[in-house]
Amino acid sequence: MTKPCIICVAITGSVPRKKDNPAVPVTIEEQVESTQAAFEAGASICHAHVRNDDETPTSDPDRFARLVEGLKKHCPGMIIQLSTGGRSGAGRDRGGMLSLRPDMASLSVGSNNFPTRVYENAPDLVDWLASEMRTYEVKPEIEAFDLSHIFKAAEMSRDGRIPGKLYVQFVMGVKNAMPCDREVFDYYIKTVKRLTPDAEWCAAGIGRHQVEVNEWSIAGGGHTRT
Amino acid sequence: MTKPCIICVAITGSVPRKKDNPAVPVTIEEQVESTQAAFEAGASICHAHVRNDDETPTSDPDRFARLVEGLKKHCPGMIIQLSTGGRSGAGRDRGGMLSLRPDMASLSVGSNNFPTRVYENAPDLVDWLASEMRTYEVKPEIEAFDLSHIFKAAEMSRDGRIPGKLYVQFVMGVKNAMPCDREVFDYYIKTVKRLTPDAEWCAAGIGRHQVEVNEWSIAGGGHTRT
Ligand SMILES: [Zn+2]
Ligand SMILES: [Zn+2]
Numbered sequence: 355m356t357k358p359c360i361i362c363v364a365i366t367g368s369v370p371r372k373k374d375n376p377a378v379p380v381t382i383e384e385q386v387e388s389t390q391a392a393f394e395a396g397a398s399i400c401h402a403h404v405r406n407d408d409e410t411p412t413s414d415p416d417r418f419a420r421l422v423e424g425l426k427k428h429c430p431g432m433i434i435q436l437s438t439g440g441r442s443g444a445g446r447d448r449g450g451m452l453s454l455r456p457d458m459a460s461l462s463v464g465s466n467n468f469p470t471r472v473y474e475n476a477p478d479l480v481d482w483l484a485s486e487m488r489t490y491e492v493k494p495e496i497e498a499f500d501l502s503h504i505f506k507a508a509e510m511s512r513d514g515r516i517p518g519k520l521y522v523q524f525v526m527g528v529k530n531a532m533p534c535d536r537e538v539f540d541y542y543i544k545t546v547k548r549l550t551p552d553a554e555w556c557a558a559g560i561g562r563h564q565v566e567v568n569e570w571s572i573a574g575g576g577h578t579r580t
Numbered sequence: 581m582t583k584p585c586i587i588c589v590a591i592t593g594s595v596p597r598k599k600d601n602p603a604v605p606v607t608i609e610e611q612v613e614s615t616q617a618a619f620e621a622g623a624s625i626c627h628a629h630v631r632n633d634d635e636t637p638t639s640d641p642d643r644f645a646r647l648v649e650g651l652k653k654h655c656p657g658m659i660i661q662l663s664t665g666g667r668s669g670a671g672r673d674r675g676g677m678l679s680l681r682p683d684m685a686s687l688s689v690g691s692n693n694f695p696t697r698v699y700e701n702a703p704d705l706v707d708w709l710a711s712e713m714r715t716y717e718v719k720p721e722i723e724a725f726d727l728s729h730i731f732k733a734a735e736m737s738r739d740g741r742i743p744g745k746l747y748v749q750f751v752m753g754v755k756n757a758m759p760c761d762r763e764v765f766d767y768y769i770k771t772v773k774r775l776t777p778d779a780e781w782c783a784a785g786i787g788r789h790q791v792e793v794n795e796w797s798i799a800g801g802g803h804t805r806t
């Protein structure tokens with residue numbers, strides 16, 4: 355039995371601007387258009403951030419609502435995953451869009467360093483985001499920036515804070531967090547299987563590491579993020 | 581050839597109070613006395629925090645100076661390691677005692693969660709603490725609360741921000757950081773050896789995990805923290 359390979363398209367992210375890459379979709383209309391092209395090419399999950407008019411990242415629920423509406427119309431059946439990441443807001447603002455009941459949302463369960471700052475996910479915020487996801491029946495994608503995040507996710511799965519099968523994404527190649535390292539990648543898979551045998555996993559390599567990590571994921575039986 | 585087993589005694593720490601355990605040495609005098617007993621029993625490194633009169637932790641360089649003076653007098657030859665940890669101060673206050681030129685100081689190189697909060701070690705603070713340690717010729721003990729911290733330490737060793745042999749301590753059993761896990765412990769050792777073959781390592785299990793982790797360390801050829 356072959357598992358289907360899920361392709362997850364991350365539109366826009368929270369960092370690149372039009373001045374860096376004019377092809378980056380930034381407005382809601384551009385995002386929907388770009389996602390539709392990926393959907394027609396076979397992507398089945400859309401991982402989405404939204405931007406303000408000045409291109410800065412935001413967690414604004416109204417913008418997310420417009421995006422979700424456009425995606426449902428133009429990409430029927432596509433799994434919509436909204437980012438609750440900390441580049442777009444702080445504290446509970448990061449979860450304001452969960453009441454839109456997207457299929458999935460990203461969930462960081464630990465803290466780590468980013469290139470120039472601390473990526474803060476305090477324990478009480480993590481618990482609150484997870485409880486909002488239970489309330490609105492949103493499936494979390496755990497963003498594992500380090501090994502202990504896999505342990506934390508498994509703990510939250512065991513005690514019911516995260517219901518159902520765990521879905522973990524390994525994030526590699528972020529400066530000052532976990533680098534892109536094949537042995538660690540294999541150890542992440544081994545650890546997920548040891549702690550929560552029925553979990554699913556995917557992986558994202560940042561920037562120049564994207565293609566490399568995708569190849570490892572496909573070979574290892576995980577999903578891929580483009 | 582057998583490597584000598586270095587025993588590192590952590591006096592006081594930053595958390596327990598007299599009301600929790602009346603035997604905890606809290607004043608400088610009590611700390612020196614307690615360290616002397618450990619020194620005479622064979623401990624060769626003293627990992628030290630200091631407290632205010634109300635027992636709250638502090639990074640006050642004057643208190644550290646009095647402690648260092650007492651230790652040098654009563655434990656001649658003992659390696660003195662001062663904590664730059666974030667429970668005792670914030671920002672650059674954490675490194676104010678480095679000008680005392682202790683033999684060693686603890687150095688966190690990444691961020692992670694603690695039981696109720698984020699343990700913040702922003703990249704620029706990490707770099708500043710490391711540069712102060714170079715200035716005052718203080719050998720850092722890397723506090724690895726997660727796997728990526730070992731990678732970060734190896735990177736800083738390669739580029740000279742940490743001169744000499746790396747000395748890494750694995751910290752396990754802190755809630756919301758890395759739990760006490762034998763397979764991870766072995767993987768930490770394997771990773772240290774892969775990334776920086778001439779590094780030395782030790783390990784600390786927090787609270788009820790202390791004895792267990794010490795046994796693993798001795799079996800694995802590392803130093804132990806009591
Ligand atoms: Zn994202
Ligand atoms: Zn994914």
Ligand SMILES: [Zn+2]
Pocket residue numbers: 590593594627628629663665686
């Ligand atoms: Zn300490």
Ligand SMILES: [Zn+2]
Pocket residue numbers: 588625721749782783803804805
């Ligand atoms: Zn030690």
